[in-house]
Amino acid sequence: MNPTRKRRLIIVALVVAAAAVAVGLGVYALQQNMNYLLTPSQVQSGQASSYKTFRLGGMVKAGSIQRSKDSLQVTFTVVDASGTMPVEYTGILPDLFRDDQSVIATGHMDNARFIATEVLAKHDETYMPKELKDAMAKAHANKKVEAGAAQGDMP
Template identity: 60%
Template sequence: MTPTRKRRLIVISLVLAAVAIAAGLTVLALQQNMTYLFSPSEVEAGHAPASARFRLGGVVLEHSIKRASDSLKVDFVVTDRFKDMPVEYTGILPDLFREGQSIVATGALQDGHFVATEVLAKHDETYMPKEVADAIAKAKQAHKAKDGSP
């Protein structure tokens, strides 16, 4: 092998190694920033990460909204109609946020309740986010399987 070919081979090998390292770091960073959606039933079953951020999807339980009089703190309960999860949020809620409406909240579990950093509400009367509808359907199937009903 001539010295020129040897140099080319070394340069190509270094470029390929650099591309592989960059691709690996990119995939790792993307995986750490992903937030998966879980229903209250899945959270209670232990499928949600204990300390990492994730999204909680479901319906705001009727008569569960409690607003603090001296701050923007709001406590409410998200349900998939089988299990309930208390949620704490500090900030301005979307205009469409109300009881009985579908929401997706991003945050993490702390001391048995969900502390949200962002709350998104559905945009009309007939729309339910596909992820929320799928999570509720999965909870419904799990509930039926547990009860043994068809």
């Protein structure tokens, strides 16, 4: 093989290898920064076991908010159509955080409890991630069916 061709082949091979390494590192970095949105029923079914951190979305259960008297620690329960998940958060909560409010919490699982590092409260009726909106619509549909069935059972 001609020395000039050999040199060009080595350079092309090095450029291709460098590009492959760069793409691989980019994909790995993007994978580490992805946050998946799951509902409490999805977490309870085991879908969250493969994620180190993820987002938990649902409604704050009425009467479940408990604030610590000597720190900023707050515990509350997030619910969806068929699941509940206890959440623990230390920090200042958004002003719109309250019972029966849509919330998205970012964090990780610790035993059977979700430890949140960030809590976002829904700010108006126009904002809601598609996945959470679908889960909430399903929950409301199930409540209507259950209410209708309960009324149908009465004489």
